[in-house]
Amino acid sequence: MGKKLTINDIARLAGVSRQTISRVLNEKEEVSEATRKQVLRVIEEHGFQPSLQARSMVTRKTNTVALLLPDIKNPFFAEIVCGIERTLREKQMNVFLFTTDEDLEREVSFINLAQNYNVDGMILCSPRLDDANLRKLIPNISPVVLLNRDLEADGAASVMVGAQHGGYTATKHLIEQGHTRIGIIVGPPLARSSVKRLEGYKKALEEHGLSIDPELIVTVETPNEGIHRLTQHLIKNKVTGITTYNDISAAYVIQACTEMNMNVPGDISVIGFDGVILSQVMNPSLTTMALPLFEMGETIANTLIKMIKGTEPYERLTNIYPLLKKGNSTRVK
Amino acid sequence: MGKKLTINDIARLAGVSRQTISRVLNEKEEVSEATRKQVLRVIEEHGFQPSLQARSMVTRKTNTVALLLPDIKNPFFAEIVCGIERTLREKQMNVFLFTTDEDLEREVSFINLAQNYNVDGMILCSPRLDDANLRKLIPNISPVVLLNRDLEADGAASVMVGAQHGGYTATKHLIEQGHTRIGIIVGPPLARSSVKRLEGYKKALEEHGLSIDPELIVTVETPNEGIHRLTQHLIKNKVTGITTYNDISAAYVIQACTEMNMNVPGDISVIGFDGVILSQVMNPSLTTMALPLFEMGETIANTLIKMIKGTEPYERLTNIYPLLKKGNSTRVK
DNA sequence: TTGTATGCGTTATCAG
C-alpha cells in the first residue's frame, strides 16, 4: 500500500517540471537526451507508473473496450472472447467484461455503465434489446460491433454467422446420407440465428423434394432444458436424423437417444453446431457445423479497432460460414 | 456521438450550482425535496450520466476488480469467472479481464497495467510469478485473492482446491472398485496442484498396501498434449484404472483407450477432475472429482469484497474440497 | 439548504 508516486513527485525528484516528465513518458522528441536519461533514471528508480485514469481524463481515450455477452461458460462465447482478447491486447487495448445472462435489464444497465466508463468502443453479443431501442442507443455508444445482429446504423458494424447456410448444409448432409425423416431442434428464441437455421433446413428439404413435417420441428424454450423430452418426441415420430443448434444440445440429444436404446449413429444420426472442443472429445465424436470461433473473435476485434482509429475503412457486415466437420455421430442410413 | 453533458451543463440547465447536482447524484440528504425533484427531472430529461472516471479520480475508488487468468476457454476458469462476475455485480463492482496464456511476461505486464488503472483489488489465478517476486508485488496491488496459491502475506488471501484430498479420494475410489494397477496422469507443471494430487494418490496406495510403480506416474508437459501417448504407455503397463487432472484430459484418455480397443469402463476405469459440464454430456458419463466452481467464484469474490471494504474480517485461507461424483467411466474390476 | 474554492494526476497550450 506504499502510497503511489505522482508525476509531481517525480518532477521534484528529478529537478525538472512535471511537463518534462510527461514529455518523456509520451516519448515526445522535444527533450534533450541528457534530461531524458536523467528523468528515465528517476522513473526507473522509483518504479513510477502514470495513472491511466488521470491520463484518460484529458486524452478522452481509455484504451478499453466493453464486451457484453450472455454467458462466458458457453464455449461458443469463451472461444470468441479468447480471439477478441488476444487481438485487442496486441493493440494495447483492454477488455471490460459484462455477462448478462440474457437478461434485458442487466443488458441495458451494463451498456449504460460501460458508457459511463468512457470505453472507446463496445462489442455486443446477442443483445435482447429490440431494434428500435438499440438503434436509439448506438449514437451514444458507438463505435460498436454486433455479433449475430444485423443492424444498419452509423457507428455500428456486424459480424454474422451464416446460420441459414449452416442449417442448409447440415440438413443436406443428412439427406445425402440417405435420411428422409430429419428432425430439427430449434434453439431458444433469443438466439436470433434460430430462424435462419430453420430456413436453411426447410430449403434443403424442399430442394430435395422432401416434405416439411411440423412434427419434426421442435423448439427449446430455455437453454438446454427439455431436450430429452423433445428428442423423445422426434424419435416417436420416426426420425433417423436430427440437427441441433449447438454442440452441447447435440450431446444431450445423444444421451436421450441412448436412454431410449437408440444407437448413435446406428439408428439415429445427430449433427451439432459450433464445433467447440466438446465435439472432438465426445464419444462418438460429433459431426458438426464448425465455426472458426477464435478467428471470429479476431475479426470482431479488428473491425472495432478500425472503427476506433477511424483511419481505414471497415467492413460494415462480415459473414462467417460454418464448415461441415464430419465426426462419428452421423452415417449412411 | 452526441457530446456528453457534464455536471456543469446540468447545473446550468437546472439553475443550481453543480454542487447541488453532485448531492442528488450521491443521494445526500441535505437537499430540499423541491430542488431534488427539479434536478432529477433535468437529469432524466437529458439522460445525464456522471463520468465514473472523473468520480474515481477524487474518490480513489474505481469499483473495479482486475481478474487475471490463464485461459477463459478452460471451463474450469469459465465457471469460476461466472461466479466471480455474478457476485461482484451484486455489489456494483466490475471486472477487468486479462488472460495470460500462462505467459510470465504478460502476467507481469497485466498486473502492472491493472495497477495503473487503480483497480480496487485483484484476483490472480495461477500466476507463474515465483513466490519471491509475487510477494514483492503484493503491497502494491493488494488487496488480492490468489487461486490455488498459498502465500501468507498482508493484503493477500487464498482460495485453494483440496488437490491432495481429491487425488486421494479418486485413487481410493478406484482401489475400492478392486483396481490394483492404477495410473495417474499428472497435470502440466504449471498447475501447482499437480504435486498435491500426486501426494494424495501415493497416500491412498500406501494406505491400502499397494506399491508405488513409477511407470504408472506420467506427466503432461503441455496442456492436453501427448495424452494419447501417455495413455498408451499406461495401458502397456497393464493399468486397469487411470486418474487424470481434469475432465478434458479424461476425455482424451478415453479416446485413446477406445483407439487401443480398450473399453471404458469395461477394461479400464477412468476418473476426471473438476466436474465441468463435459463430464455430464460425455458418453460414458465421467466419474469425476467435482468442484463447486460457481461457488468457488462466489467465495473468491466475497473474500475480495471483504478485503476491499475492510469492515469485516475475512478468511485468509479457504480450502475447497472436491466431491466424488460417480459416472459411468469407472466400475468394479 | 445551497454555493464557492480546491484538488485528484495527467496532458495541452502557450510562453519563454
Place this chain on the structure above:
DNA sequence: CTGATAACGCATACAA
C-alpha cells in the same frame, strides 16, 4: 528545449 497555467469532470471541505 523547458516551464507555467489551464483544463478534463467530479467530490470534498468549508462558508454563507
